[in-house]
Amino acid sequence: MSTSLSSLPSGHQTMLLAHRAMVTDLPRIAEAANRLAANPDATRAAALSGYVDRVHTLINHHHEGENEYLWPRLRTHGADEAAIALLAAEHEELDKFLAEWHRMATELGTDGSVAAELARITMDVHERIVGHAADEEAELVGRLAPALNPKIWKGFETHMRKTAPLWTLRFMPAWLLSVAGPDELGGVPALPMARLFRGWLERTQRAALGSAA
Structure with missing residues (x-):
């Protein structure tokens, strides 16, 4: 990943920040x-279990959005089928490990x-996510680049927002903000919400992750 994402469409930036947040947290x-x-420690265990549940939901939603919206749109624009097949197969394989991780x-x-x-x-999942x-x-x-355009990225952003569980409005923007550079804020959805809940996320992470946060 490049140092800065600022030249990319906002939906592309958001996707890359999501990847960064995943590989940072695992x-x-x-x-x-x-x-x-x-x-x-039972209290810390409960907090960590709850945190994994949130991150697991976000990863699944990320993959579902690509499977249900992005890949089909790219196909209609003549995208390279081998590239889509590769990424879809990786999602399917990852799902098995994510399910066991969550369990x-x-x-x-x-x-x-x-x-x-x-x-x-967790480290096995991390290796596969990376x-x-x-x-x-x-x-x-x-x-896939020849089939991508700003309209597809905008549609992907809208799809992800509409299909996200309501609680993610508090978690997801702050989560992405925590890994974004100063010139990458265009990839943070609902930036005011991200800033509002940044402190809440940090407290949540300290409760679950302790000194690892």
């Missing part, structure tokens, strides 16, 4: 789970072995 979740494995997080409590397994799975994000970002400026 190692911090793994670190928090490892600390729980060494020092079980393990729901079992967090005072059993250190569950936390240790969550840490392991690989998929790299492929997706390369295809969007490579084989």
Whole structure:
């Protein structure tokens, strides 16, 4: 990913910031789970479980938006089918690991072995997300670029906003703002909301991730 995203359409910027937020958070979740494995704490476990649930929902919504809106629109504009097939197949494979990751997080409590397994799975998910994000970002400026246009990106933004769970209005913009550079704010949706809830997100992350946040 380039240092700055500011020259890209806002929908493209948002997608890349979402990738950045995912790959930033997953190692911090793994670190928090490892600390729980060494020092079980029911309160911290509940907070971490809830945080994983939120991030899991955001990743799934991100992939669903691409599967349900972006890929079909690109196909209608003659996009490279091999590129779309590659990314769709990666989504399908990732879904299996994301489901197991989420399931393990729901079992967090005072059993250190569950936390240790969550840490392991989290880093496995991280590796796969990093690989998929790299492929997706390369295809969007490579084989898929000729089929992309501002109208498609705007439609994708609208679709994502309309299909997002209501609670994400508080979490998602602040989450993206936390990884955005000063000249990348065009990729942060609902920027006033992001700034309003930045402190709330930081408190939520401290409760769940502790010193990893």
